[in-house]
Each structure stands twice: as structure tokens, then as C-alpha cells.
Amino acid sequence: MNKTKVFLFALAGLFVASCVSDTVDQSQGSAEAVALKKIVNTSEDAKQGELIIFVDEATASQLEGATDATRSGVTALDALASECGATSIKPVFNMLVNAEQKRELDMHRWYTITFSEDANLEAVAQSLSKLNEVEAVQFATRVKVPAERIPEVSLDAFQTTRSEELPFNDPMLGQQWHYNNDGTVNFPNAKAGADINLFNAWEHTTGRPDVIVAVVDEGVCYTHADLKANMCANKAELNGADGVDDDGNGYVDDIYGYNFVDNGRVTWSKAKDSGHGTHVAGTVAAVNNNGIGCCGVAGGSGNGDGVRLISCQIISNGEAAGPSATAAAVEYAADRGASVLQNSWGFGAGQIANDAAFDSGTTKVEVTAFNYFMEKKNCEALDGGIIIFAAGNDGKSVAGYPAAYNKLIAVTAIGPDGLPTYYTCYDRGCNVAAPGGEYAAGYAEQGCVLSTLPGDRYGLYQGTSMACPHVSGIAALAISYALDNGIKLTLPELKDIILSSVNSLSTFVGDLRFKEKYAEGGTLNLASYNNKMGTGLIDAYRALMAVRGTTCIALPVGESVAIDLGKYIGDGQLSIKMLNPVISQEVMDKLGITDVKLMGGKLIITCTKPGSALVTLKYIAGGTTVGGGQITGGLEAQHEVALVVRYGVKVDEGTNEPIIPGGWL
Numbered sequence: 233m234n235k236t237k238v239f240l241f242a243l244a245g246l247f248v249a250s251c252v253s254d255t256v257d258q259s260q261g262s263a264e265a266v267a268l269k270k271i272v273n274t275s276e277d278a279k280q281g282e283l284i285i286f287v288d289e290a291t292a293s294q295l296e297g298a299t300d301a302t303r304s305g306v307t308a309l310d311a312l313a314s315e316c317g318a319t320s321i322k323p324v325f326n327m328l329v330n331a332e333q334k335r336e337l338d339m340h341r342w343y344t345i346t347f348s349e350d351a352n353l354e355a356v357a358q359s360l361s362k363l364n365e366v367e368a369v370q371f372a373t374r375v376k377v378p379a380e381r382i383p384e385v386s387l388d389a390f391q392t393t394r395s396e397e398l399p400f401n402d403p404m405l406g407q408q409w410h411y412n413n414d415g416t417v418n419f420p421n422a423k424a425g426a427d428i429n430l431f432n433a434w435e436h437t438t439g440r441p442d443v444i445v446a447v448v449d450e451g452v453c454y455t456h457a458d459l460k461a462n463m464c465a466n467k468a469e470l471n472g473a474d475g476v477d478d479d480g481n482g483y484v485d486d487i488y489g490y491n492f493v494d495n496g497r498v499t500w501s502k503a504k505d506s507g508h509g510t511h512v513a514g515t516v517a518a519v520n521n522n523g524i525g526c527c528g529v530a531g532g533s534g535n536g537d538g539v540r541l542i543s544c545q546i547i548s549n550g551e552a553a554g555p556s557a558t559a560a561a562v563e564y565a566a567d568r569g570a571s572v573l574q575n576s577w578g579f580g581a582g583q584i585a586n587d588a589a590f591d592s593g594t595t596k597v598e599v600t601a602f603n604y605f606m607e608k609k610n611c612e613a614l615d616g617g618i619i620i621f622a623a624g625n626d627g628k629s630v631a632g633y634p635a636a637y638n639k640l641i642a643v644t645a646i647g648p649d650g651l652p653t654y655y656t657c658y659d660r661g662c663n664v665a666a667p668g669g670e671y672a673a674g675y676a677e678q679g680c681v682l683s684t685l686p687g688d689r690y691g692l693y694q695g696t697s698m699a700c701p702h703v704s705g706i707a708a709l710a711i712s713y714a715l716d717n718g719i720k721l722t723l724p725e726l727k728d729i730i731l732s733s734v735n736s737l738s739t740f741v742g743d744l745r746f747k748e749k750y751a752e753g754g755t756l757n758l759a760s761y762n763n764k765m766g767t768g769l770i771d772a773y774r775a776l777m778a779v780r781g782t783t784c785i786a787l788p789v790g791e792s793v794a795i796d797l798g799k800y801i802g803d804g805q806l807s808i809k810m811l812n813p814v815i816s817q818e819v820m821d822k823l824g825i826t827d828v829k830l831m832g833g834k835l836i837i838t839c840t841k842p843g844s845a846l847v848t849l850k851y852i853a854g855g856t857t858v859g860g861g862q863i864t865g866g867l868e869a870q871h872e873v874a875l876v877v878r879y880g881v882k883v884d885e886g887t888n889e890p891i892i893p894g895g896w897l
């Protein structure tokens with residue numbers, strides 16, 4: 233049996249303690265020390281013959297006017313360029329597009345200098361750092377890539393065993409437990425509700441074609457029958473000439489994205505490509521309700537209305553882009569109109585110590601690109617772009633960078649049992665959990681995440697790489713829903729919506745203390761993960777309710793509870809009189825409500841089915857009767873809330889009210 237492996241792009245290790253600064257001795261004085269401080273990372277795993285420099289304004293102007301691609305016109309820099317055999321000094325960022333905003337972020341001051349691979353990289357970096365014109369020097373650290381291909385999955389193996397009616401006609405949807413888990417997944421202790429509560433969210437939106445998600449990853453197979461309709465085409469290039477930059481954006485033939493490794497068209501079928509980018513893209517927006525394959529979180533309803541994807545390729549045939557090309561890929565995403573940046577790649581957990589070591593006071597080329605993406609407004613509903621990262625698969629109590637960086641959202645991974653996966657990073661730097669899937673020996677691979685693979689294939693993966701696109705898809709749904717409703721969000725508001733729209737993970741722990749590491753042997757001590765997987769398990773329905781400002785009330789399945797409705801209106805029930813809520817017959821049936829009544833201002837209710845629905849609370853404000861005619865009384869009013877019925881919501885034994893428990897053990 234093929235073993236499904238963790239696939240997370242792990243960048244090569246960076247160590248905070250600079251080996252360069254260790255070489256400074258006291259006698260060399262402070263000028264040398266100041267110069268060496270300009271070197272913002274170490275040369276470990278760096279590309280030979282390449283450095284990234286941040287130059288001062290005057291030098292940037294000189295370089296922009298330079299006619300010789302290997303010379304700047306700045307004497308000291310040119311002398312050094314000659315010495316190291318420089319073959320080019322090129323701007324990192326593309327000033328052909330949106331130059332004004334980019335200048336404000338000093339993006340025009342970043343250059344990549346390439347030179348002889350025989351030159352001593354450390355020595356060139358140190359020489360550059362001594363130039364007054366150079367304010368920062370960055371080594372081109374290489375990205376590591378996954379080494380193993382994913383097993384192919386035959387379409388026949390994925391006939392759904394679920395009996396209930398599914399919202400869309402895609403034959404594999406029933407196997408996508410990560411969207412809606414009924415507990416029948418072939419996995420030990422699979423639990424209903426260990427999912428992103430997507431079906432109820434789809435009743436409100438399935439995405440919009442004017443919302444764009446950029447997948448920074450391997451190339452996305454844009455010809456895939458289950459992705460093609462949701463790819464964002466650059467019309468000028470689509471209808472243009474091969475080999476010509478038809479839209480003049482500096483990139484030739486960038487139809488559905490761009491390959492920043494090879495400088496050309498997006499690719500996915502070279503010998504060492506793994507399909508990772510195509511898998512991630514399918515989770516965000518595989519085409520829904522088209523009668524084939526699987527579904528994507530924001531893949532539309534089958535009417536050409538899914539969110540759109542672009543491929544920003546930073547890995548090709550096992551070869552990874554360096555920091556300049558990765559930064560250019562992020563910039564390109566912003567310039568092509570993306571509002572969500574999906575990133576399932578990163579440095580190994582613990583290899584960068586903290587935010588300061590990562591951003592070097594923001595003097596890092598990738599951080600500059602992230603800042604640009606977050607500032608660029610590409611859609612009426614959001615004043616910037618949101619960046620989502622996989623937390624990392626090192627199983628450590630800290631997220632890897634960039635995920636851990638405090639401006640980005642880091643996603644941890646749960647399995648079909650709702651429990652932390654054996655590989656997920658957790659604790660420091662981790663923000664929210666989503667299903668990443670898990671391989672369990674003897675249980676086939678159905679505990680993994682099902683999505684698209686190149687060549688019209690489908691396959692199962694596990695990893696925080698797979699959890700991450702669930703959150704990116706939900707961010708895209710939230711933006712779509714805001715657009716539908718004329719709501720404008722700020723980036724902090726959208727982050728808050730993502731982080732607070734969660735269900736408790738304690739639900740799934742019960743009395744368990746340990747979980748078997750199915751793929752590896754040994755056990756996880758669940759106490760170590762308690763409250764450390766981020767805010768909780770993300771819930772797509774709750775996210776949409778948060779966009780519209782509708783309060784969600786959590787209810788357990790099959791248990792009678794008392795809801796103190798006054799809590800949701802004003803300062804409590806003393807100032808108001810609750811009336812019977814309006815619950816439609818449709819909602820009664822949907823949630824299997826068998827008993828509902830109002831007693832002492834509390835709603836006594838039993839829901840027998842998991843699900844989510846809107847109900848209208850009614851009350852009298854001021855007095856116990858409604859005013860009118862001979863009566864001076866109160867004003868009748870109403871307030872909409874959402875009931876979110878989930879397995880495992882706990883109930884307080886004293887008040888009989890549902891509670892969200894703080895811890896799980």
C-alpha cells in the first residue's frame with residue numbers, strides 16, 4: 233500500500249545566531265560591526281552567485297537609469313560588481329505596474345545581483361554590506377521541496393457510501409469528510425462534526441468570480457477538468473500571441489499565472505513535480521456541481537460562480553525559487569487582483585527564532601512583498617489582502633515561519649477524529665485549526681484530504697498544507713458574502729472573523745488522554761495540545777454569520793437545553809419581555825427540532841440533527857405588553873440569530889445552558 237506522506241514545503245534552515253557576526257573581533261571597530269548588521273540572514277542553504285540588496289534612494293535612481301544591465305553607475309557598487317563577475321543587477325519588483333504604491337513601500341530599492349558561482353558568497357555579502365549605498369544584504373535561501381509523489385486514486389474507489397442527499401452532484405463529495413463529516417469516514421474514532429461546517433455555509437454563498445485567490449505553490453494544473461472553469465484568465469494573454477507580453481505587465485504569456493522559477497508558463501508535469509499546488513488549488517476552488525470529481529470550498533454552485541484561482545509558481549521540477557522570485561510571486565498575486573494569498577510552504581518549525589529574526593525590522597524582501605499584498609485593495613469588500621499559511625508539519629510546539637509571523641494566519645491540522653494530527657505544529661504562532669487529514673495504517677487513505685491532481689486525476693494528501701486551503705477558501709467565501717451584501721471589511725476585521733468563527737476542539741477529546749500516531753507508531757499526549765491548536769476548529773457558516781453580524785448560538789445534538797435569550801439582546805431579560813421566537817417549519821425539519829417552548833424568558837429547545845439555521849427572536853422593549861390603542865406599552869421588536877447545532881457542544885449542569893468549555897482535559 234502506498235503511504236500518503238506529509239507534504240509541506242519546508243525551506244532550508246536558518247539559524248538566528250549569525251555565523252558572520254561571530255567573526256568580528258573587537259579590534260575591527262564599530263564600522264565593521266554596523267556593516268555586518270546589514271546582512272539580514274545567514275548563508276546556510278543559500279544559492280551561490282546570488283544576493284539580494286536593498287539600496288538607498290539615490291542608488292535606486294541611478295540603477296533605474298542604468299543602461300548596462302550589469303552596472304549601476306555607482307562607482308563603489310560597480311567596482312564590486314566587476315570584482316565578483318556580476319552578470320546582472322535586476323530589480324526584484326515589477327515597477328511597470330502600480331509603481332506609485334510600490335515606491336511608498338520602497339519596493340523600487342530592492343535588487344538581485346547575480347555573479348560568478350565561483351565567487352566567495354560570504355565575502356561578496358560582506359563587501360556589499362560595507363558600501364554606504366547598500367542598506368541591507370540578503371542571502372538567497374533555497375526552498376526545500378517534497379520528494380515523494382502522491383498515490384493515484386481511481387475514480388471508482390470514491391463512490392460515496394453516504395445515504396443522505398448531498399448539496400452538489402460531484403461524485404466524490406461524499407468522501408470529502410473535511411467539508412461535512414457524518415462520522416462514517418474509514419478512520420479510527422472518526423467523529424461527526426470534525427469538519428468546516430461547509431454545507432450550511434453553501435446555503436448562503438458558494439463564492440463569486442470577482443474574488444481571486446492566489447495559490448503560491450507548485451504550478452496549478454489549469455487544464456484540469458475540475459479546475460479549468462475556476463481559473464482566472466488574463467484576457468489579453470489568453471487572446472494574445474505566444475511569446476508576446478500582450479498586456480505589457482512584464483510577464484510573457486501569463487494567462488493563468490506565472491512560473492517564477494523558470495520565468496515562463498506555469499508547469500506541473502515535470503519528473504519531480506508532486507501535484508501539491510494542484511491539490512491545494514482544488515480544496516480552495518475545484519468546480520462544484522459539475523457532475524465530476526470533487527468540490528472546492530469556494531468552487532461555486534455549478535453556474536460559473538466560483539472564486540477564481542491564479543497560480544504563482546515558486547516550485548518547479550523540485551527546483552525552488554529563491555526569495556526574490558518568491559517575493560515577485562507575491563507581488564504578482566496582488567497585481568493580478570488577488571484578495572487571498574494561499575501558502576502551503578515555509579521554513580521548518582524552530583529554524584527561525586522569532587518575528588524579529590524573520591522580518592529583520594521588515595528589511596526582508598519577502599516581508600516587503602507581504603506588506604504590499606496586505607495593503608493592495610483588490611476588491612470592494614476588503615481594504616487589503618489576507619495571507620494564510622500552513623503552520624508546518626514538524627509536530628513541534630511552534631509554527632514555522634513565515635506562518636508564525638504575527639501579520640499572517642497560521643493553520644494547524646486535525647484529522648477525521650477532530651483531534652490534532654501527529655504531524656501538526658501547534659502552540660506558539662498557531663492561530664486556527666482546519667482539517668488536514670491523517671493517514672492511518674489499515675484504514676486505506678480515506679482519512680486524508682481528497683482533492684484534484686494534475687492530469688484530471690484525484691488524490692489524498694495529509695498535511696497542514698491541506699488544512700491551509702480550507703481557511704483560504706473560507707476567507708474567499710467571507711469576502712464573496714460581504715460583496716453580496718454590500719458590506720465593507722477592513723483586513724483586521726476579516727482576520728477577526730476568521731479567528732473567531734470556530735467551534736471548540738474539546739468536543740472531540742472526551743475522556744481521551746492519548747491518541748495513537750497511526751502512521752508512525754507511538755502516541756500523542758493530548759494534554760500538550762490543550763488550547764494550543766489556535767482559537768478552535770474553523771466553521772465556514774459561522775464566518776458568514778460574522779460577516780453579516782449575526783450572533784451564533786451553539787446547541788448540542790439530541791439534548792434539551794435552556795437558552796437565556798435576554799443575553800443576546802440589550803443588557804438582559806429584566807428590561808425586555810421575550811416572546812415566542814419565529815422558527816419556520818423548514819428550520820424545524822432541518823434541525824430536527826422536537827421540542828421548543830419559552831419558559832421564564834428562556835428558550836427550551838431540543839435539536840436532533842446537526843445543522844445551522846436562522847431564527848428570529850421576538851421581544852417587547854419597555855413593558856410587558858405592546859403599546860397601542862388604549863394601552864401605553866412597549867415596542868415590539870425582533871432580532872435574528874443563528875442556531876449552530878453541533879455534536880459534542882457541552883451543557884452546563886446547573887443552568888442547562890450550552891457552554892463552550894475552556895479546556896479539554
Ligand SMILES: [Ca+2]
Nearest residue numbers: 477479481483
Ligand atoms: Ca503579460
Ligand SMILES: [Ca+2]
Nearest residue numbers: 472473476485
Ligand atoms: Ca502572450
Ligand SMILES: [Ca+2]
Nearest residue numbers: 402519524526
Ligand atoms: Ca467537481
